[in-house]
Amino acid sequence: MLKILVPTLLLIPTAWLVHNKWLWTTTLVQSFLIALMSLTWLNNTSETGWNTLNFFIATDPLSTPLLILSCWLLPLMILASQKHLSLEPLTRQRGFIVIITTLQSFLILAFGATEFIMFYIMFEATLIPTLLVITRWGNQMERLNAGIYFLFYTLAGSLPLLIALMMLQNNMETLSLLTLQYSKPLLVLSLGDKLWWAGCMIAFLVKMPLYGVHLWLPKAHVEAPIAGSMVLAAVLLKLGGYGMMRLMAVLGPLSKEVIYPFMILALWGVIMTGSACLRQTDLKALIAYSSVSHMGLVAGGILIQTPWGFTGALALMIAHGLTSSALFCLANTNYERTHSRTMLLARGLQIALPLMTSWWFFTSLANLALPPLPNLMGELAILTSLFNWSPWTLILTGAGTLITAMYSLYVFLMSQRGPLPQHMFYLAPSHTREHLLMVLHLAPLILIMFKPTLIWGWFA
Template sequence: MGIIFSMILLVFMGSKHLWEMRFWCMMVFSFVSLKYLSVDIWGIYFYYLYIDMVSAVLILLSFWITGLMLLASYYSVKFNGGGKTLFSLVVFLLCFIIILFFMMDNLLLFYLFFEVSLLPTLMLILGWGYQPERLQAGMYMMLYTVFASLPLLLGILLISEMNYSYMMSMFKYSSFIFDMNLLWLLVMLFAFLVKLPMYSIHLWLPKAHVEAPIAGSMILAGVLLKLGGYGIIRFLYVFSFENVCFDGLVMLICMWGGVMTAMICVGQSDIKSLIAYSSVGHMGMVIGGFISKFTCGWEGGILMMFSHGLCSSGLFCLGNLVYEKLNTRSLFMCGGMLNVNSSMSLFWFLFCVSNMGAPPFINLVSEIMLFISLYMYSWGLIVIILIMVFMGGLYNLILYVVVQNGSSMSFYNAMFGGNSSEYLLVLLHLFPLLMFIFNVGYLSKVFMF
């Protein structure tokens, strides 16, 4: 509760150095939230708030990514753009709403914060986006997510009327058994599948990523996609969807979507679009791990959400650093960066390796756990897994080779070297991906009982 009240105080505080204060508070809160990773099996209750292993990992990720959002926007918003006070307020409010969503045990408030998180994100896209198409991207995002969330509200009201409670802990420990058929699955999980997003309902995500500023892309890839994953794992756990006999359809769409988005990534020419479509493929594997109902699939999915949040956010930061210097995101215009800024090309290589799930990053552990759960679900999925691994390595190597190798364009600035804040930003993304490999179980412990 101390963190919640501190964040409320920072929302209403006025100071000349408010940007820096909010940045340092986010960094300090992320270190403080490490203690929640060692909570007991049954978690911590405080009125409507509840923290267990699943929410603790995502709370830690939210604080860390929000601090890095302010650091990434320091040059583009605070010095060159307008509305720096409003920008930091919107980013801070978005983090506050997301943290409350991850800690909420009341179903109505759970739904409320799930929906309200769209408003600050829409403000970021419309207020600080790059191109006029940001209006269309914001409309796509709102229509997709709001339309899919209205059945969820209806399902929450119906279930609470049957059980006379809105508390998720009451559903989990009560003997009241729901007959969860196809209609229930669509009503309760469709909103989260759109938010992740699942393939075939993912069209809003690349548009939102391309038109959003760097902070919008970071929060979308790093945290907002995890709202859907958290909602799925919480509802599967609380409402016992174990008896659903048609989950093979969802599994098939996710796996096929992973292959298709990997093929789309190979043919992309826009750096942001390539990273956005790779997010769809990774989140498809997360859905497959959750639907498989194996413990290693759940733990691998949570670890994938954490590692993908850092890796994808770091790739968007690297793409934004190129865009700020060249004013283009086209792969055809960014060749030869190895000759211009060789130290940054090392970070490009490390993040591309992390995104394809290679050692020594925790992405490797998460993908191995997800592949094991998918193979145990059906041995026939091994063919799709092999294709996804090959295509994932292919488009990440294409991204690195095209951007870094080749001849430099004549319009490159000779003074292309990065400053210290850029290296700090990239290192802070990379550091958790490397450090948590020494104790992966610290992040991925999920107890199902």
């Protein structure tokens, strides 16, 4: 674990000390080497599942895919941010790289934590760099407002979690993930127990986000710079799902009364946010709402606590992380040329940038879960487990899947097809950097198809 964490921390002095001319190249190469080294975590040979153990951090089949996704994303964020930071003073460019590296370190410590309290501290610590990225490097005037939404939604959700963890410490006398999985699950019987369960889950459901507490997400996504959008969509939303899976192993099977309201919100959210996507005019807001829709399915898969539900949730989290991050990168390439996120103003791009259209096409198909991509594997596992839990869920999830296909095709046709407007005749051509960025997003998706057990978690 330290062979990844130490080089990541050493990126911070590298960013301050390297020569101006080589700043982006050096940090990109170093972060990419860290990402390649992190792939060694996939070679898990231990019988207990826990690997690279020390007192504070370890990996297991659940955290490994999320850790690798976090490491993989840092070079991609550096690659995507070069263009819009090139006009800033060099100290700000260095500061930006330091902040996203700090965020990466917090994420590695959060996903690798073996103690619930350490996970909680790192879960909260990721707030600070993300907030700085949104409020300092955001594009629009609304960015401070978006930062406040993000901060207060997350903080208000996480305070009950801290109290619930203290109570768990009193009951179980340990918060170590290594021993908690062997203890008897706690039964959720009395009203106090149910409130305590909700306290444990609310923080993670806000982070995911569950429909109803999702308003911070579209604001944060729309106002954030490209690196902020990428890390929010790809990794920070997954912290919620990961925390839920970890806590679900400790909390006993739920009574139907507790699970119903959360389940209804999650599945109703899939339809509502999908329908909101069909009416969006802002490209980044549309991709943000589609994230809420996919995370609703993940929340549903985790809440019913079946092996298939957990497997599907983890697979969909990894696949969605790569897909939505790629969509944000594509939206950013449009924004850098047209300086507008309004879909009506940027149309017919197939004529101007034909190769970018093929990336749009592939990513849109991945977003609507085309077989045999891992997005479909995750969705199918979740749909099957939900249908076993209650046949009525098929109506909601079926409608949700249909709407997902509709808005994915709507985005593609709206942005790529049709005549090119006159104000876009003189667009800058697409760069090798942008194509490399798309290859590094979509190549892992294609490779996972050949060995999906890598992202199936505990149940592989």
